[in-house]
Amino acid sequence: MHREIDTLILTPDDMGRIDHDAAASGLSSYGLMERAGQAVAAAALRRFPGALRFAVLCGPGNNGGDGYVAARALQEAGAAIAVYAFGDPATLKGDAAEAFGCFKGPVFALADYAPRVGDVVIDALFGAGLSRDLPETVIRTINAVREKVLPVLAVDLPSGIDGRTGQVRGRAFEAVATVTFMCRKPGHVLLPGRMLAGDVEIFDIGIPGRVLARHAGHSRVNTPALWRVALPTETSATHKYVRGHLAVFSGGATATGAARLSALAGLRAGAGLVTLLSPRDALATNAAHLTSVMLKPLDSEDDLAALLEDARLKTFVLGPGFGHMDKARHYVRRLAETGRQLVLDADGITAFRDDPGSLFQLFAASDTRLVLTPHDGEFARLFPDLAADKGLSKIERAQKAAARSNAALVLKGADTVIAAPDGRALVNDNASPWLATAGSGDVLAGIIGAHLTQGMPAFEAAASAVWRHGEAGRAAGEGLTAEDIVNALSGLSEIG
Ligand SMILES: NC(=O)C1=CN([C@@H]2O[C@H](COP(=O)(O)OP(=O)(O)OC[C@H]3O[C@@H](n4cnc5c(N)ncnc54)[C@H](O)[C@@H]3O)[C@@H](O)[C@H]2O)[C@@H](O)CC1
Ligand SMILES: Nc1ncnc2c1ncn2[C@@H]1O[C@H](COP(=O)(O)OP(=O)(O)O)[C@@H](O)[C@H]1O
Numbered sequence: 001m002h003r004e005i006d007t008l009i010l011t012p013d014d015m016g017r018i019d020h021d022a023a024a025s026g027l028s029s030y031g032l033m034e035r036a037g038q039a040v041a042a043a044a045l046r047r048f049p050g051a052l053r054f055a056v057l058c059g060p061g062n063n064g065g066d067g068y069v070a071a072r073a074l075q076e077a078g079a080a081i082a083v084y085a086f087g088d089p090a091t092l093k094g095d096a097a098e099a100f101g102c103f104k105g106p107v108f109a110l111a112d113y114a115p116r117v118g119d120v121v122i123d124a125l126f127g128a129g130l131s132r133d134l135p136e137t138v139i140r141t142i143n144a145v146r147e148k149v150l151p152v153l154a155v156d157l158p159s160g161i162d163g164r165t166g167q168v169r170g171r172a173f174e175a176v177a178t179v180t181f182m183c184r185k186p187g188h189v190l191l192p193g194r195m196l197a198g199d200v201e202i203f204d205i206g207i208p209g210r211v212l213a214r215h216a217g218h219s220r221v222n223t224p225a226l227w228r229v230a231l232p233t234e235t236s237a238t239h240k241y242v243r244g245h246l247a248v249f250s251g252g253a254t255a256t257g258a259a260r261l262s263a264l265a266g267l268r269a270g271a272g273l274v275t276l277l278s279p280r281d282a283l284a285t286n287a288a289h290l291t292s293v294m295l296k297p298l299d300s301e302d303d304l305a306a307l308l309e310d311a312r313l314k315t316f317v318l319g320p321g322f323g324h325m326d327k328a329r330h331y332v333r334r335l336a337e338t339g340r341q342l343v344l345d346a347d348g349i350t351a352f353r354d355d356p357g358s359l360f361q362l363f364a365a366s367d368t369r370l371v372l373t374p375h376d377g378e379f380a381r382l383f384p385d386l387a388a389d390k391g392l393s394k395i396e397r398a399q400k401a402a403a404r405s406n407a408a409l410v411l412k413g414a415d416t417v418i419a420a421p422d423g424r425a426l427v428n429d430n431a432s433p434w435l436a437t438a439g440s441g442d443v444l445a446g447i448i449g450a451h452l453t454q455g456m457p458a459f460e461a462a463a464s465a466v467w468r469h470g471e472a473g474r475a476a477g478e479g480l481t482a483e484d485i486v487n488a489l490s491g492l493s494e495i496g
């Protein structure tokens, strides 16, 4: 069953406020730590029944406190353990000091840990509180553990991952699995953190949902439950114009493939009709490759103006293989001024690199009608300051860009983030690495266009399209081409 907290992404700051609030409402904070440590021990025993020894590495804060609880629980279960501390455990405070006090056994200095084959490492050095690059002693330990290729179970986050951004602070453990508490943090879903965390187990340590909800921001993992209600419903009264008419701009004679991929994807993703708008010099090439997609000549702004007299044409995709920067800008202006919805991708984005503000201005005063689908390189062309700000997480970067452009923003990659101007953000996690193939982004643009033209709001259209693109990539399997992603779209079982 879907539970709201399974999709929430909370920053370490959110989590700090939640802890504080939970304590203020009478919940024992040591009780939370006790349950956290017990969950870690249970995961360790379940995952590593053949461990010769659990090396529990404990840090100077509450993450270390969880480690001492886990060490005690493992000891009580009869497992062999060895506990190593970074810093003097006598200086621990609060709950962590209590957890240390309850552990009866020797604690050695971290620098003395010599990893040996058969060890399973429980990494309780740093979690949400990591605030700067790791100290040298810890880096040496991580290197020694990695050298011996020992399995690591991380508590909350692998040490070295910044929980807010997913970036590595100097060096990080690579965990087989990570046990975290209540909700995922950005560090579990954004790269490279996601790769280094392994399987993420989310354990409920008993913080009430109402306390979580009070401090939860607008970030979620992209799942169908979040947009399923906005999906178009098929009834027997459906006809092709109800399902919308999507138009895709083709590039010139030598660059037509990308737009055809978008167009075909649009049709498979449910647009009732799709028309490819093609320069005359590319008509013959396009015609030779198209059957169900319709074809119309279009060479100039005047041609476009005539076309736009048909009010049923509400949704456009511009960018894949388009080529002409001036034309792109002029066409986009026309589309904006006549109230059309637009997916702007690839060359369509690059066309505004010298004056991104002019693009944002065109779509500023309305509901969200623009979807921007940049990869990192294209993003930097429209939002150079945000791209350069290394202090921002990918989620924050996308949120700021969406607000500035009044667009639904799809910041692509293996950890695609979809953001809305009102601050909502979804991180996608169902994409297979095989999606990194030429034309894959063109397919995505077509799916988004199809969802828009069927009446979904921009943010939901984009989020559901990214998810379907991911599912289609999985279904198509290893070695897929962009054509395979398109074909897999129609074979997908009902969403979610
Ligand atoms: N509700 C929750 O969120 C709960 C959190 N718990 C645990 O508490 C952890 C967070 O605890 P803390 O906020 O104490 O944070 P951490 O234990 O992650 O680390 C904080 C300590 O490390 C120091 N520090 C930070 N970066 C350092 C660096 N680069 N070099 C040297 N020292 C550094 C800080 O000064 C502080 O003493 C979570 O990750 C989780 O494991 C659990 O106890 C259960 C409840
Ligand atoms: N390593 C990866 N894992 C999963 N998805 C990826 C990966 N790399 C790229 N993608 C996805 O593949 C698509 C590539 O789009 P894009 O960069 O525009 O490429 P192209 O222009 O070749 O179509 C995007 O949807 C992106 O999110």
Ligand SMILES: [K+]
Pocket (backbone or CB within 6 Å): 063, 123, 124, 125, 126, 127, 154, 155, 156, 157, 158, 159
């Ligand atoms: K940790």
